[in-house]
Structures are given as C-alpha cells and as structure tokens.
Amino acid sequence: MTPLARQIQRTLLAALPDPEAAPRPELAAYARLLRDYPERGGKMLRGRLVVLTARAYGDDTAALGVAAALELFQNWVLVHDDIEDDSDERRGRPALHRLVPMPLALNAGDALHAAMWRLLAEAGARRKVLLEFAELVETTASGQHLDLSWTLEGRFDLTPDDYLEMVRRKAAYYTAVAPLRLGALVAGRMPDPAFARAGLELGVAFQIVDDVLNLEGDPAAYGKEAAGDLWEGKRTLILLDWLASAAPEERARAEALLRRPRAEKDPAEVAWLHERLLASGAVARARERARRMAEPALAELERAFAPLPGREAAREALDLLAALVWRER
C-alpha cells in the first residue's frame, strides 16, 4: 500500500464504529461487520485519483475525506453486489454474506452507505460534491440493474453496444469519471469536460481488462475466484463476442450453462466454456479493444492535465489512470 492509500484507509476506518466502544456484544459484532471489507485493504485507486487530481488543480485540503468517502462507496457497493451476484469471494476471502447470514450483510452495506454521506457532511463537502456522489451512486445502480436483469432474465440477445452501455454506467463512471471530477470539485474548480468523455472510455477499458483477468488471471493475486463471471453468468464483451461466432450447438450448450443458477452449474461445463473462451481468441480481442479505447483516452486526459499547476501530482494521476488498464491483476 502506498502512503496515500494508507492515509485514505485510515480516514475511512476512523469514520466507522469502533467495536471496543460498542455498548453491547451484538453491536460490537455489527461494528466488526462494517469494518470487514474496508480492513481487507484494496488499492484505493479511486480515492488516490481524487487526491492526486485535487493536488494537480493546486488544492487538496478538502480531498482526503472525499477520497475516503469514495472508497466507502466502493466497499458498500461490493457488499451489496456480492449478494446480488451471489459471489463467493472478495479480496481473497469469503464474501461478507458467506461469513454471516445475508440479511446482516445487506444491512451492514446500508450502514456503510450512510457512513459515506456522514464523511462527506463532516468534511464540509460542497453541494456540487454531494451532487456528484448522488450521480455516481445512481449511475452505478442503473448499470447494475442492466447487468442483473440480463442475467436474471436469461437474456443473450445482446450486442457489444449493450455491454458498453452497461459498463459505462456500472463501472466506468465511478472508477474514472467521478474521481477526476471530484478532484476538480474539491479544489473548487470546474471539472474539465474531457474527464467525462475520456474518463468513460478509460473506465470501460478498465472493466474489459477486469473481465479478461477474471478468465486469465491468477485467482490468488486477483482476489476473486477464477472464472467467477462464468459461475455468475455475466454477459461480458468476451462472452458476447464468442457467442456471436460460436457453432449453434456450442452456443446452445453455453447458454444452457449460463442460465443455470450457480449451485446447479456443472464444474466440468464451466471448465469447458472457460477453455473455449481462452482458445477462441475472444479474450485476446477484448484486450486489444481495451488498448484501442485506452490509448486515445489517456492522451486526451494528458492534455487536460497539462495546464494544471501541480505538475508532479498530475504525472502521478496519469500514471494511476494508465495503471487501471495496463495491469496484470
């Protein structure tokens, strides 16, 4: 963890209830539940991007609380997403709803959501910062609805454009657009319009790389189970690409597998589809597509950062943005 990541994590954890101060044993357990995902760490990419962008704009005095709030967002969303997707693992450990009954995990996610807004209010966040948070939560939820409804309704009549629309909402906005915009707003400046346009492209590239790593990555380093997206029936670009050119019997076999609830999926069938995707070239094509989206986006963001006063912070922010897509885990 970088010193900045550690500082953000400390700010975040200080905003959560302390188990030692709980008036009853059940409430100590509750406090530990809230701290579980945040204490697992994470790279704090989004929070660091807020602080570095604010520094690039020349004023990071109000950035730390907002950065920690954005990381709290990530934490409560993951708690709820893991329930919604029936995920097994998160950051190398069982998902929260595998450690305690689902209702307790759901409720802990709500408490983390409220703690995010408390942090913003305590940091004296400007109205525009609050509205940006509302925007990022609402955008993410609308993307999550698309993703979930496709899986739950067993839909495969989807194009790469459908995938891009879903991912812009579900991941790209809060991963790249929001941190850049928040960095400008906490510094009291208007966000560069390039942040929305190029940030969205870069954020989509980030998610495509995430989908690639889900199939190709080392699960120990990646922190989630191998091919979890297949177990969860996710409609990824890679899957849609492969389905579009698969032989009819292979397509039918894959769709039948993906429509089954997790518990009814045959591991041998999951392994078959995993191999087919890796062998087909669809994974390599997705990587290439991410690269083609990320390069011009990074160049555009570099131009947006060029005139800002905080040169070193701008350099670090751009390195972080590049690391979002050129990562191996």
Place this chain on the structure above:
Amino acid sequence: MTPLARQIQRTLLAALPDPEAAPRPELAAYARLLRDYPERGGKMLRGRLVVLTARAYGDDTAALGVAAALELFQNWVLVHDDIEDDSDERRGRPALHRLVPMPLALNAGDALHAAMWRLLAEAGARRKVLLEFAELVETTASGQHLDLSWTLEGRFDLTPDDYLEMVRRKAAYYTAVAPLRLGALVAGRMPDPAFARAGLELGVAFQIVDDVLNLEGDPAAYGKEAAGDLWEGKRTLILLDWLASAAPEERARAEALLRRPRAEKDPAEVAWLHERLLASGAVARARERARRMAEPALAELERAFAPLPGREAAREALDLLAALVWRER
C-alpha cells in the same frame, strides 16, 4: 391523504427517474421499480411532522424537500427490510422482492437511498440536516442489526429492556426524534432537548402499538399479513412477556416454531401461538405499557411546543404525534 401528504409525495416522486424518459426498456422497468413503493402511498406521518414542526418554529421554506427525503428513507428501508425479514406484503401488495428477483429489489433500494441524499443536496440542506440524516440511518441500521441477529441466531434470552433498546434504535429514532429535530433544524433553530428524550419514548410506544396491531389488527387496513411478526420470528415485547410466564412445554413449543424459517413453519402452529398471545393478556399489557409511555411523553412535547410562534402548526404536530400511538391501524 391530506393535502400536505400529497405535496410531500409529489416532491418525492419528482426526485425519482421517469420511466417515460428512460433510454432503454430495461431502464424504464428500473424507473418503475424505484417508484413502486413510493406510489403505494402511505400516510407520510414522518414527513408531515417535519413540515409542521418547521412551521411551528416559524419557517418552513426549506422543509418540503427534507420531508420528502425522510419519506424516501422510509421507502428504501422498507424495501431492504422486507428482503431481510423475508416479508410477504407491504401496504396491501406483495413486497418488492416478491414482484421481481431479490437482487433487483435490493439494487432499487440502494438507488432510492441515493435519491434521498440527492434530494437533500438539491434542497440545499444545511450540514446539520445532513448529519441528522446520517444519524437516523445509522441508528436505524444498528437497531435492525439487533433485531435480525436475535432472529437469525434463534435467541430467546432477551428481556423487555433488550426489546426497548432495539426499538429505540430501529424505529423510535427515525419515527419521532428525527422528524422533530429536522423540523427545528430546517427552520434554522436548535432542536429542543425534549425531542430526543420524549420523542424516543413516544417512538417506542408507536412500535409497541405496531406490534399489537400486527396481532390484533385487520390485515386489509394494516397493509401487512396478519401475525406477520410470528411468521418472521420477531422478538416483540408481547412475545417476550408471554414467554416469561408460559409453561415450559408451551415455551419450548413456541421457541421451536419461531426458530424455523418461514417456509418451514406450520400454519396451524402459527395460529396456535397467535391465539395464545391474544388470550394471555400480553397484548393488552403491551397496549397499556404503550399508553403509560406515551402520555408523559406527549405532555413533555406539548410543553416544548408551547412557546413556539406557529400555534396552529404546533397543534397539528401534536395531533400527529398523538395519532402515532392512539391509532387503530
């Protein structure tokens, strides 16, 4: 619905996405999902109390948005509570997670939670109002944790004091304390300390009456299934009172029933316990206890409202507070 309740509901619904404006059919369905509970109505007791208290303090210009936000709180909490409690019905219709798959309902609840904060930010709510909302969400979540963990862990080693502690957090704070405090805060005034003390007592009395109505009430008027608390295994004051004096074999029979998950409960056994509770006098004792808590609390609140400039609004606020506990449904 009173004109004020209608005004609050309109403000609330205007803050939610419009299905007609959705860019894709799935997002129209998403918008309808968010509007489902709010469109079912409700009495808007808490929202009305915010506006009337602000008027009593002499300035309700900023009250409507905050009142609508508090009603949005009620809506998203009910969506999530109904999932956590595996409830069947809400406001006379199936619970949201019975209409669509649970993950979609959970996600819609998160979007409503964000819309609540957007409404507050757009209304230009003061920092103290934002912190009061953080307080009410966090207090409610801690009470919900107590309630859920007792049920999920099959605990019956609970006293009436445990029940009171749970209910103060889970229901009393957001039902009575928060609306009174918010009414003062939106008017730019310090909340009277009586609001916290007497509001908590009154709010507990409200919940005890709710537990009574769950067993005694007409389900059509009440909007939830009859004896839903027994199906959900809730530790109510009535149940704890009855268990404390029940014959050992009856106590064992009741505990065995309440520990079973909803789907495995025998309806005849639920009917047996329902009858026993009604016949035992525990329901009547709970009603009496609610009355003994509510009367001095109402008197204290009357004294707090007495010096305020808005006499008519103060009268209406006190009527509303009395109606919380002297209701038949």
